[in-house]
Amino acid sequence: MAAIIRLIKRGSSVSYAARSFSSHAPLRKERNVQWVFLGCPGVGKGTYASRLCSLLGVPHIATGDLVRHELSSNGPLASQLSEIVNQGKLVSDEIIISLLSKRLADEEAKGESGFILDGFPRTIKQAEILEGVTDIDLVVNLKLQEEALLAKCLGRRICNQCGGNFNVASINIKGENGLPGMVMAPLLPPAHCMSKLVTRADDTETVVKERLRIYNEKSRPVEEFYRSRGKLLEFDLPGGIPESWPKLLQALNLDDYEEKQSAAA
Numbered sequence: 001m002a003a004i005i006r007l008i009k010r011g012s013s014v015s016y017a018a019r020s021f022s023s024h025a026p027l028r029k030e031r032n033v034q035w036v037f038l039g040c041p042g043v044g045k046g047t048y049a050s051r052l053c054s055l056l057g058v059p060h061i062a063t064g065d066l067v068r069h070e071l072s073s074n075g076p077l078a079s080q081l082s083e084i085v086n087q088g089k090l091v092s093d094e095i096i097i098s099l100l101s102k103r104l105a106d107e108e109a110k111g112e113s114g115f116i117l118d119g120f121p122r123t124i125k126q127a128e129i130l131e132g133v134t135d136i137d138l139v140v141n142l143k144l145q146e147e148a149l150l151a152k153c154l155g156r157r158i159c160n161q162c163g164g165n166f167n168v169a170s171i172n173i174k175g176e177n178g179l180p181g182m183v184m185a186p187l188l189p190p191a192h193c194m195s196k197l198v199t200r201a202d203d204t205e206t207v208v209k210e211r212l213r214i215y216n217e218k219s220r221p222v223e224e225f226y227r228s229r230g231k232l233l234e235f236d237l238p239g240g241i242p243e244s245w246p247k248l249l250q251a252l253n254l255d256d257y258e259e260k261q262s263a264a265a
């Protein structure tokens with residue numbers, strides 16, 4: 001990880017580790033996974049990436065969380081960032097890479113290796129910088145239809161005490177025009193979080209629509225970047241967590257990994 005931090009900081013294009021994972025190969029032991037989660041706002045990158053991180057024992061690094069942490073701690077970049085984030089725009093590559101480098105350095109100091117990146121890279125420039133400094137094994141592209149994305153963002157609630165992520169939306173989209181229907185039950189918080197729920201300032205209808213527009217303009221090309229390198233695993237979410245999680249594990253060849261982990265525990 002040290003090499004990644006140094007090189008990300010330098011913006012160098014030196015290549016780092018050897019390739020070690022293809023989407024259908026079993027997990028190898030030499031180093032932990034280095035995966036990326038792509039997908040539109042509201043698709044559930046954070047939910048599925050953090051579950052996989054717990055399963056695989058790697059840090060979950062979400063650049064959106066790094067930005068929100070900088071905002072809430074009133075760091076030197078806070079006022080500049082709040083304006084950008086609350087308009088649904090992207091933070092500059094320079095600022096994101098500086099926040100990410102700091103986080104990677106912290107993980108390294110804790111002796112962590114491997115990672116799942118969530119929300120990075122989001123531009124071709126970020127993807128090129130990342131490619132210049134380390135080998136990404138696999139990129140998971142989570143997909144949901146736009147109607148569900150909007151409903152999920154508007155229904156998202158966060159507990160301001162424990163940080164838990166919940167969703168009050170009850171989604172029931174009828175199948176039409178060749179698109180499948182979709183039912184997603186709300187993900188309600190436990191009673192002790194109920195009175196502490198907050199909504200993200202950028203989860204309003206206008207800002208979510210702008211974030212979706214920006215995703216299509218700036219981040220959609222990142223999918224092609226990884227598709228052309230044979231690293232993209234497309235995953236259409238079939239519903240909420242109960243339906244999607246087992247299918248995602250299957251797609252990642254991790255379905256019996258979860259059983260082995262619980263048996264070993």
Ligand SMILES: Nc1ncnc2c1ncn2[C@@H]1O[C@H](COP(=O)(O)OP(=O)(O)O)[C@@H](O)[C@H]1O
Nearest residue numbers: 041042063064067085089090091096119120122
């Ligand atoms: N890689 C990135 N590049 C630029 N801006 C970013 C990046 N990651 C996060 N941000 C900023 O933080 C905001 C919140 O990010 P995130 O929680 O990942 O949101 P989303 O739900 O839109 O995927 C983004 O709208 C953007 O302003």
